[in-house]
Amino acid sequence: MYTETHAILFVDSDSNQLRSLRRNLREFRDKWQLHFAEDAQQALELMQQAAVDIVVSETQLSGMPGSELLKQVQLHYPSATRLLFSGQAMRTPSQEVVNHAHQFIAKPCERDRLIDILQRVFHLRSRLNNPALEEMISSMGTLPSLPSTYQEMITALRSESATVKDIGSIVAQDIGMSTKILQLVNSAFFGLPRQIASPEHAVSLLGIETVTNLALALGVFSQLDPDVIDEFKLEQLWHHSMIVSGLVQHLAKASELDQQQYQIPMLAGLLHDLGKLVLATQDREEYRRIVQQAADDGIPLYEAESESLWCNHATIGAFLMGLWGLPYSAVEAVALHHSAERQSSERLDCLLVYAANLLVESLNPSQQGDYYSTDILEALLTPDVVKKWKAITLEYLDGQAA
Incomplete structure (x- = not known):
């Protein structure tokens, strides 16, 4: 230490x-x-x-x-x-x-x-x-995006027919773009009275002209190396992040939270694995070794990370988010999304992200052991709520697969 x-x-x-x-x-x-x-x-x-x-x-x-x-x-x-x-x-x-x-x-x-x-x-x-x-x-200034999303964004910004809603939808699907846009929109340079947690809202406040200048003139967006994408299965990471964010929204609605209340947990759901992107792009050789160690030892990746780095991707992602001034409630939810002992029904914003990731992973056939057991939810929530959340998860995942 x-x-x-x-x-x-x-x-x-x-x-x-x-x-x-x-x-x-x-x-x-x-x-x-x-x-x-x-x-x-x-x-x-x-x-x-x-x-x-x-x-x-x-x-x-x-x-x-x-x-x-x-x-x-x-x-x-x-x-x-x-x-x-x-x-x-x-x-x-x-x-x-x-x-x-x-x-x-x-x-x-x-x-x-x-x-x-x-x-x-x-x-x-x-x-x-x-x-x-x-x-x-x-030392990081930007976070790279999937090439397909990056090209979609550049094409849209150069199009005369693209709307703010179109641009916002693209940003909201991308971990790197969302993080950078929210860093900028929450800065003092734009003089907004409160913190913004929705990427779509951020784009609507900035406007197409500003986003175009940020992307094309200032180069705040970039694209991932295809070899890195393939090696670390980053397309799956993007898909999983979108799934968790969407499930957070469904669980939040079932908990009777309104849109303003669940925007920050949704953001945390989208960015909860941000640390994996940081490690894969910034320290490729070391992360390759850690991924292999997790596979060889049959342990979750976050445990292998902790053994090698003294911290895991949850802490790393939260550090970057906090460093860039993103809403602190989202920072905390990301930091704690693998920390069962830190969950509480009194912090529903964090619990929603933890539960959404846990519920999705518990249904992943590639996960082994009891690392993603939903037993912890039984201690935090009533049996009826746990049963309801599991049913919502199954229905949501079935809908995504259809």
Whole structure:
């Protein structure tokens, strides 16, 4: 196990803003190492002398813009979390902003909001507990898509007849596109009053022009290597993710949740195996070994991952989602979707994702042993509810197979 320094570097050319930050965060001086710099050059010099976990930079700096500073941080200190303060909304952020900042924070930012963001970042980093993975994931700017979906998106964006609904439907079917679009739409650059969990809603808010610019000009979407798809059966991963997300919706409706309440669990269902995509594309050789180990030992993939990496794909996917500022309830649901002991009927958002994945896997003939036993549901839910959920699952899967 490794320990973090919990060091934060704030960069702002406004000395009054830095004084305000010092004052607002003074109660955390015993927990966090707080550093302050008035320009990019001073910030980079400081990072050469001291380890920094989080860099929080204003967009407008003297000498070098904040986005360029974060680009340098990403290049030389890839494990550092990069947060960018934004004083105004804009319809389309620059390529530097899209590719080099993890989160975009509205300025002025309330003290409690800033503290919450920083604490969540440290919490995510502590759960990952693997500095090599932390560096690998923190350096990522995009997530690749299946080639068929990528080409469908590009064709639609270049078509004069495509509608916002058409584009939203394509995004909602893809793990990589959904994650990136939701990262951007939930950023301060678009100035929205609340977090968005629906990929379709995100596209409708951004509009076709902005999505086109993001895709074609800024290159926020990319396509997977066909060899990686074949080796790690990623088309099956996409299919399974869509199935789980759809089942979450059905179970949520049966639990009398409304659309606004089940949007976040549906998102978590779509992204629950995001960590597998990260490992398959970013550390192919190691993941190949882990997949083979799981097959040889007859254990679930998430157990083989934990043995080799000290964490599994659930934690890895949640780390990326949290790093990119996606709704935290969805982050928690993804992180816990293999953690039976952490489930509770009081956290139905997490339980829906856990149950949907469990119910689908329990009916998968390729799964062996009791790893996907539904007994845990009996301890969390009444027998009638468990029976109802199992019936819903069978009906839903039969409908998908038809």
